[in-house]
Amino acid sequence: MENCWICGDLADSKEHKFKASDLKRFYGKKFDCYYIQESAVQIESYKDRILKFPEIICTKCNVTLTRKHDDAYDIFINYCHQNYDLLLERAELNFENIYGKNWVEQKRNLYRYFAKHAGCKIVTSEYPQDLTDLSEFILGKEKTEKFTLRFELKMIIKLLHTFYNKDREFGHLFNAQTLYYGYYDNLTLAGWLSNNWITTNWVYSKNINPNKKSDFINKTERLKIVDLNYYDKNLLETESYYEMIKYFEFGKLNTLEKRIEHYKEIIE
Numbered sequence: 001m002e003n004c005w006i007c008g009d010l011a012d013s014k015e016h017k018f019k020a021s022d023l024k025r026f027y028g029k030k031f032d033c034y035y036i037q038e039s040a041v042q043i044e045s046y047k048d049r050i051l052k053f054p055e056i057i058c059t060k061c062n063v064t065l066t067r068k069h070d071d072a073y074d075i076f077i078n079y080c081h082q083n084y085d086l087l088l089e090r091a092e093l094n095f096e097n098i099y100g101k102n103w104v105e106q107k108r109n110l111y112r113y114f115a116k117h118a119g120c121k122i123v124t125s126e127y128p129q130d131l132t133d134l135s136e137f138i139l140g141k142e143k144t145e146k147f148t149l150r151f152e153l154k155m156i157i158k159l160l161h162t163f164y165n166k167d168r169e170f171g172h173l174f175n176a177q178t179l180y181y182g183y184y185d186n187l188t189l190a191g192w193l194s195n196n197w198i199t200t201n202w203v204y205s206k207n208i209n210p211n212k213k214s215d216f217i218n219k220t221e222r223l224k225i226v227d228l229n230y231y232d233k234n235l236l237e238t239e240s241y242y243e244m245i246k247y248f249e250f251g252k253l254n255t256l257e258k259r260i261e262h263y264k265e266i267i268e
């Protein structure tokens with residue numbers, strides 16, 4: 001058995017690649033949906049093994065210690081689901097509006113939620129890194145030097161949601177493959193997660209520009225609006241449902257080079 005990358009104890013717990021509560025909220029306990037990575041795989045339950053990381057963290061870190069982080073994420077997602085028009089108009093996230101007076105710590109907890117996800121992705125990638133910066137942040141340190149987020153709103157997913165949600169519960173969850181660039185002792189790793197129209201990009205790197213580092217003093221974060229003009233291919237030409245979803249998620253980021261540019265822009 002491996003050791004938990006967060007606290008060093010024995011790793012006996014499997015973190016979900018998608019949050020179990022998101023899967024249950026969207027699809028119920030038994031469901032019929034597709035897991036899209038390189039190809040689509042049909043899955044039937046939120047407990048499906050493909051939805052989980054192998055055992056790389058311990059139960060304490062996966063459940064007790066990170067419960068506050070999970071709660072901050074749930075509040076964030078509910079707020080984004082309920083305030084689409086406001087978010088579109090303002091193109092920013094206001095953490096005081098999301099969390100109330102405790103927004104500084106709650107914003108940190110939200111970042112810690114994504115830090116756990118990113119750490120699990122990095123540990124299971126081809127190039128595991130020393131994750132001390134991330135684990136200390138998750139365990140309570142107030143800052144992280146190597147990890148940052150950027151939020152986006154994808155209008156096309158809202159359209160899709162409105163269309164399909166008429167006659168059934170429709171939910172969209174997407175987990176982009178971990179990308180890395182740079183050299184062996186100075187790699188940048190990055191990915192994104194989408195929950196309906198809200199996409200959270202994460203980047204782990206030694207090379208984050210000081211003014212792009214995670215900041216828990218700023219009440220607001222920019223929300224990049226990915227509008228319908230972003231897509232240049234006729235949507236009706238897409239071959240299948242999962243091709244369409246991939247297209248909506250990646251848009252113009254259809255090559256490795258373009259995705260690297262996308263992440264570089266977040267940290268440089």
Ligand SMILES: [Zn+2]
Pocket residue numbers: 004005006007008009057058059060061062
């Ligand atoms: Zn642990």
